[in-house]
Amino acid sequence: MSRFAVDLSLQEIYAMEDKECLQFLIQIRWGSAETSRCPHCGSISNHYFRPLERRWKCRACDRAFSVTSDTVFAARKLKLQDIVAGSLLWINSAAGQPALELKRHFDKTYNTAFTLQHKMREALVRGYNVGLLSGDIEMDGAHASGKDSVARRGRPQVSKPDTKDTPVEELQAQIEEASLTGVAQQKRRNQRRKNAAKNPNAPRDPVFGTQFPADRRQFITVRKRSGVRGYGAVVSKVAIARAEDAKSLTAVISDFIAKGESFLNTDGFGPYDKLGDDFLEHRQANHSEALVGPNGENNNLAEELNFRMDRAEQGVYLNLEPKYLLDYAVETAFRADTRRMPNGSQLQIALHLALNVGLSRYWRGFTHGRHRKEELTHPHPAPARASGPAKGRNPRSPSSGRPPR
Numbered sequence: 333m334s335r336f337a338v339d340l341s342l343q344e345i346y347a348m349e350d351k352e353c354l355q356f357l358i359q360i361r362w363g364s365a366e367t368s369r370c371p372h373c374g375s376i377s378n379h380y381f382r383p384l385e386r387r388w389k390c391r392a393c394d395r396a397f398s399v400t401s402d403t404v405f406a407a408r409k410l411k412l413q414d415i416v417a418g419s420l421l422w423i424n425s426a427a428g429q430p431a432l433e434l435k436r437h438f439d440k441t442y443n444t445a446f447t448l449q450h451k452m453r454e455a456l457v458r459g460y461n462v463g464l465l466s467g468d469i470e471m472d473g474a475h476a477s478g479k480d481s482v483a484r485r486g487r488p489q490v491s492k493p494d495t496k497d498t499p500v501e502e503l504q505a506q507i508e509e510a511s512l513t514g515v516a517q518q519k520r521r522n523q524r525r526k527n528a529a530k531n532p533n534a535p536r537d538p539v540f541g542t543q544f545p546a547d548r549r550q551f552i553t554v555r556k557r558s559g560v561r562g563y564g565a566v567v568s569k570v571a572i573a574r575a576e577d578a579k580s581l582t583a584v585i586s587d588f589i590a591k592g593e594s595f596l597n598t599d600g601f602g603p604y605d606k607l608g609d610d611f612l613e614h615r616q617a618n619h620s621e622a623l624v625g626p627n628g629e630n631n632n633l634a635e636e637l638n639f640r641m642d643r644a645e646q647g648v649y650l651n652l653e654p655k656y657l658l659d660y661a662v663e664t665a666f667r668a669d670t671r672r673m674p675n676g677s678q679l680q681i682a683l684h685l686a687l688n689v690g691l692s693r694y695w696r697g698f699t700h701g702r703h704r705k706e707e708l709t710h711p712h713p714a715p716a717r718a719s720g721p722a723k724g725r726n727p728r729s730p731s732s733g734r735p736p737r
């Protein structure tokens with residue numbers, strides 16, 4: 333809320349001359365105004381700058397490169413100012429930003445806004461917090477994506493009657509009735525049955541045994557406590573799994589945490605029971621009794637990130653496709669970790685990664701139908717189909733199945 337939270341505005345970006353904007357990005361990419369790194373041969377030097385082309389010629393290999401060569405923005409069509417402004421607008425939205433919103437602010441096409449945002453997310457997925465965590469670590473899982481999000485865990489969702497005098501039998505009957513006659517409940521059950529028939533090998537809830545819908549995923553959070561009271565977590569990492577079971581959790585732990593140097597804090601959810609053995613200590617809070625155990629055991633910071641993810645999914649993005657869930661989850665983790673920074677610093681971190689993780693693996697050629705073929709889940713990526721026609725296709729072209737009119 334303070335003035336400190338805002339140190340870069342849209343006006344400042346559009347007031348930049350082309351040269352100033354270039355200088356801004358050079359500083360963010362290489363951390364220096366004079367020295368750059370040739371993306372072709374890797375030599376670091378004060379390469380020859382050609383001011384008219386706004387490109388460098390490498391002193392070692394003679395090849396030319398620009399500030400966006402070998403970055404997620406390579407072969408860009410947008411002006412540099414537009415890239416910086418679009419990224420800032422995306423950063424400024426506190427809980428996430430739909431592509432339609434950016435398109436409206438930005439006066440570009442939907443595809444341009446969508447691809448720009450996703451390139452920024454890709455930079456975070458591939459570059460942000462990629463090392464191992466150690467210290468006081470919290471871990472938790474939550475359901476994400478998929479239809480039927482209210483009926484999480486397969487339990488009938490019935491509002492609790494609030495009278496204390498109603499006999500137990502009558503309450504039971506009420507619950508039965510609500511779960512049998514509700515049209516929504518009926519629909520849910522049918523949907524679940526259909527999903528089960530379609531996909532007999534779909535993962536099951538490790539505790540309740542119910543089969544998950546095909547598009548349900550688990551969002552697994554790992555957070556490091558700051559150790560300062562009231563300051564919350566300092567580093568967050570997230571993973572997506574088909575089920576919060578021992579196999580996925582073991583993979584997440586070995587990818588994310590230096591076990592021998594860490595304390596593990598989780599809830600009492602079954603699959604965690606045997607995972608704490610290699611840690612210095614495993615503290616579990618039994619959530620069926622209280623949020624905090626008798627000796628202060630809790631994983632409330634991990635829960636907090638789950639709530640952030642829920643709010644982004646239900647309040648901003650509305651419908652997250654499982655294939656891109658990790659991208660949105662990492663975005664949410666980034667927003668949580670940088671929550672105390674002014675927006676200019678947040679932008680610099682995100683742009684630094686976008687300019688240093690190399691070419692875009694997932695979004696180059698997206699508008700020409702080149703879509704990601706995998707879903708980034710733990711323990712290993714899963715193949716994923718495109719969920720719709722290629723964005724940007726001509727609906728009248730023969731490939732749409734209809735003859736051209």
Ligand SMILES: [Zn+2]
Nearest residue numbers: 370373390393
């Ligand atoms: Zn070179």
